[in-house]
Amino acid sequence: MLLYVLVGYVLLCIESPLLSSFHVRMYAPDPALAVVVYAAAAMDFLPGIFTAFILGLLKDGFSGGVPLGLHVETFVAVFLAGAALSRRLDYRGAVLMALTVVVASLASSFLFFILSAIFDRDFEEFDLIFRLAIPQALVSAPMGPIVGGILSFIDNRVLQVEREGLFR
Amino acid sequence: MSQKSTRFKIALICLVLLVLPLFSMYFHGRTERSQTPVETVVIGITAPGQKLVHAVFSNLVAAVKRYTYLVEVEAQNEELRAGIEELKLTAMKGRRLEEENQRLRAMLEFRDEQKGLALTAARVIARETSPVFSVSRVRLDRGADGKVPAAANMPVVTPEGVVGRVEKVAGDYCDVMLVTDSRSKMDVQVAGKGVSGLLVGTGDGLPVFRFPYQKARLSKGDVLITTGHDRLFPKGLVAGYLGSDESKQVGQQIEIPVEPAVRFPMLQEVFLVTNAQDAVPPEAVTGSWEVTR
Numbered sequence: 513m514l515l516y517v518l519v520g521y522v523l524l525c526i527e528s529p530l531l532s533s534f535h536v537r538m539y540a541p542d543p544a545l546a547v548v549v550y551a552a553a554a555m556d557f558l559p560g561i562f563t564a565f566i567l568g569l570l571k572d573g574f575s576g577g578v579p580l581g582l583h584v585e586t587f588v589a590v591f592l593a594g595a596a597l598s599r600r601l602d603y604r605g606a607v608l609m610a611l612t613v614v615v616a617s618l619a620s621s622f623l624f625f626i627l628s629a630i631f632d633r634d635f636e637e638f639d640l641i642f643r644l645a646i647p648q649a650l651v652s653a654p655m656g657p658i659v660g661g662i663l664s665f666i667d668n669r670v671l672q673v674e675r676e677g678l679f680r
Numbered sequence: 681m682s683q684k685s686t687r688f689k690i691a692l693i694c695l696v697l698l699v700l701p702l703f704s705m706y707f708h709g710r711t712e713r714s715q716t717p718v719e720t721v722v723i724g725i726t727a728p729g730q731k732l733v734h735a736v737f738s739n740l741v742a743a744v745k746r747y748t749y750l751v752e753v754e755a756q757n758e759e760l761r762a763g764i765e766e767l768k769l770t771a772m773k774g775r776r777l778e779e780e781n782q783r784l785r786a787m788l789e790f791r792d793e794q795k796g797l798a799l800t801a802a803r804v805i806a807r808e809t810s811p812v813f814s815v816s817r818v819r820l821d822r823g824a825d826g827k828v829p830a831a832a833n834m835p836v837v838t839p840e841g842v843v844g845r846v847e848k849v850a851g852d853y854c855d856v857m858l859v860t861d862s863r864s865k866m867d868v869q870v871a872g873k874g875v876s877g878l879l880v881g882t883g884d885g886l887p888v889f890r891f892p893y894q895k896a897r898l899s900k901g902d903v904l905i906t907t908g909h910d911r912l913f914p915k916g917l918v919a920g921y922l923g924s925d926e927s928k929q930v931g932q933q934i935e936i937p938v939e940p941a942v943r944f945p946m947l948q949e950v951f952l953v954t955n956a957q958d959a960v961p962p963e964a965v966t967g968s969w970e971v972t973r
Contacts, residue, residue: 525729557690565697573726580719581704588697631702631709 513559515666520547520567523659524574541652542617544571546609546659548587549616552594553604554663564591579631586620586627593619604664606657613656617649783949790839791951797914798955800828802836804947805853815944816861816883818843820952823852828954830854833912835953841918841941842866842906843950856950859919859940860887867910868919870896871903879904879919879938886923888935900925904938914956 523543544567551560568584575583594616597603603612625641708716715723791799806819822830829849836843836856844864847857857864862883869876870889875898877891889904902922908915920938928935 521726521729524726525733558693561694561697568701569722570726573722574730576723579705579709580716580722581701581708585698585701585705588694588701592694627705631705 513555513563515670516547516551516555516563516663517566517570519659519663519666520544520563521570523547524570527574540648541655542620542648543655543659544568544583545587545590545616545620545652546613546655547663548591549594549612549656550604550609550660550663552591553598553602554667557595560595561588561591564588578628582624582627582631586623589623590616590620604660606660609656609660610653611656614649614653617652618645621645621648780948786839787949787951794914797951797953798828799837799951800830800954802830802854802950802952804950807945807947815858815947817847817858818856818944818947820846820854820856820950821852822854822952824849824854825852828952830952831954835913835917835956836950837917837953838942838947838950840943841920842913843942843944843947845912846952858944860885860944865910866913866919867907868904869907870898870922871905873898873902876907876909877933886937887920887940889920889922889938890930890933890935893929893932893934898922898925898927898936912956914953 520543527540527543548564548567551563554560555563564587565584568587569580571583571587572578572580594612597612601608603609621641622645625638628641629638704718708719787801800822802820802822804818805821807815808817808819809815820830820836822828824830830846832846832849834846836845842859844856844858844861846854848855859866859879859881860883861881864879864881864887866879867876868879868889873896875891875894875896877889879887880890881887900922904919904921906913906915906917906919913919918941920940923937923939926936
């Protein structure tokens with residue numbers, strides 16, 4: 513769980529300056545969402561949902577300006593949906609992972625809209641959410657396989673270390 | 681039973697994790713409120729990471745920008761260097777042309793002044809230097825075959841003064857014996873002083889002005905001009921300048937070193953005087969000085 517949170521934290525740390533450097537802040541991919549989607553398929557339920565919760569909190573911290581809890585709610589909801597989906601379909605392959613991230617991104621944009629409308633009294637740019645929903649989903653899609661690859665690699669290394677010891 | 685309670689627990693946790701953010705949003709979504717401890721903690725966790733990565737990226741981007749800037753500067757530098765070389769070359773050509781222009785203008789003026797002399801321009805194509813690196817002989821691009829053929833003993837002059845006389849003519853070229861040559865002798869007088877004598881080449885240094893002993897106040901810089909008495913050089917051309925206040929007595933004669941009027945290493949264009957013998961004044965046919973032809 514901690515490793516997933518750490519990976520999500522590092523990706524969120526990198527995301528902001530990276531996007532500023534390339535001047536693509538408007539169409540920002542969401543690596544934390546990809547971590548949550550992968551966690552829903554790869555982790556046990558309880559550690560997974562707490563991972564989603566913590567990543568949501570971190571995302572709120574990184575976002576700034578949104579009411580605290582907005583991304584927490586979104587990520588927990590996405591995790592629940594992902595966990596339900598993963599019981600029927602293992603989507604950890606590259607293509608399915610990308611597709612799932614697209615759907616999750618669209619769903620999170622919709623949730624973002626609803627929750628902002630209800631709870632954020634200052635928020636007025638509702639049309640922006642809908643205008644950016646599809647581009648953001650599309651740029652987030654490649655993050656699925658990338659994040660999945662990283663987490664899968666970490667999982668395998670952890671398993672290997674557990675099996676063979678750190679200093680084999 | 682235990683499976684049921686586990687499911688219940690999970691459902692409860694899900695409910696809590698879904699409802700808790702709603703409360704948080706309700707509380708934090710208010711327009712006017714101060715920062716809560718939860719926000720402080722979350723920002724305290726996220727800000728250092730963001731700051732660190734931002735610093736790393738900023739430095740990285742700055743380094744890349746600096747590198748690309750340096751690469752651009754280097755390319756620009758090379759371009760400018762090439763431009764400077766080209767400009768230097770152009771400036772050098774310009775200076776050379778200007779110098780040539782000045783020389784040719786001076787020659788034209790000289791030709792206009794010397795109406796009695798038939799002057800044919802010639803270009804120096806080679807210089808022979810002596811072991812002490814002084815020019816001992818020059819070759820001109822005028823020979824026996826041209827429209828105005830060069831002939832032996834023709835005086836060679838420039839606007840500055842006398843260069844020497846034609847020694848040999850071969851084909852399209854002729855060699856000039858300079859006034860510094862040990863075989864060269866020229867009848868001259870000190871302008872305004874009435875002292876006449878010979879300008880004699882020494883071969884290995886400055887020529888000397890040799891004249892019979894007489895009381896005269898000669899000084900460095902006095903101009904020596906041709907008298908025409910030698911029937912070789914026309915009258916009134918500058919032959920050189922006295923190079924010293926000191927004189928040396930050699931037998932019955934006095935010698936003073938002379939600075940030639942012409943700087944031989946810089947010589948580019950000259951005039952051949954093709955009617956020198958006609959231009960010699962009649963009173964100059966006889967003279968007390970023997971001149972070697």
